[in-house]
Amino acid sequence: MMSSTISTDIIRGHTDTIILNILRQGDSYGYEIYKRIIQLSGQRYELKEATLYTAFRRLEKEGFIVSYWGDETQGGRRKYYRITEEGRKHYERNVKDWDFAKDILETLIKGGIEDVRE
């Protein structure tokens, strides 16, 4: 599995958006988000746990998410994350940036001189 042709450098810069996209659909915790990313990609991409937890810290520091401990009476404790209003705005902005950049990127990697934009 995970015959990943998706290089990490292509995903780089989208990690935060990917996480926020999951959280805007409901609170979740690290391991579940980790699994859901694999599932969403159809087993084609795995965001490493270390990267994920690094991102949580970054996002929380920037005020885009908040965390709270679940009240599991048994089993491993879970740290849940919730997206903030700021986080939603940040997500929307990132998606907009992505849609915008996508087209330019397409021209840059495939276009010839006749495709010059104005």
Place this chain on the structure above:
Amino acid sequence: MMSSTISTDIIRGHTDTIILNILRQGDSYGYEIYKRIIQLSGQRYELKEATLYTAFRRLEKEGFIVSYWGDETQGGRRKYYRITEEGRKHYERNVKDWDFAKDILETLIKGGIEDVRE
């Protein structure tokens, strides 16, 4: 100009492909490639010179391009770059990877649980 909403992390990983795309349309030199990238993006993206020359060294080391000095009798000397057969293959591979990754990325940043891929 250059009200760049394109973050460098979105371009990251595509630098080599962007350069190879220009070179597969004919030999060129650093400064010209620098200018053409700005032009191709419609003044929306500037690949910094430092990044460009770092990429040249990387690409040459990997055998994807070769360089030779131009025979300018006047003006600053120019170092030309030519794409190799290996470079062309590398370019094709990168474009394929990008097309593949693009769809998955789209799902990851916009998709909900109902969009799970198989």
Place this chain on the structure above:
DNA sequence: CCATAGTACCTTGACAAACATAGTACTATT
């Protein structure tokens, strides 16, 4: 009862790409 796999979280250190900054050197224009 013990080994293994799975769930769940976290830290440290290494690496590579992109870039800021700075420099060299020549040409053309004012």
Place this chain on the structure above:
DNA sequence: AATAGTACTATGTTTGTCAAGGTACTATGG
């Protein structure tokens, strides 16, 4: 003489990703 443009290069910093390792609990099969 000053400035802007062309053209190349080196050095050091920042940042995101990840490999590797660790802790701790639960469930399952032999």
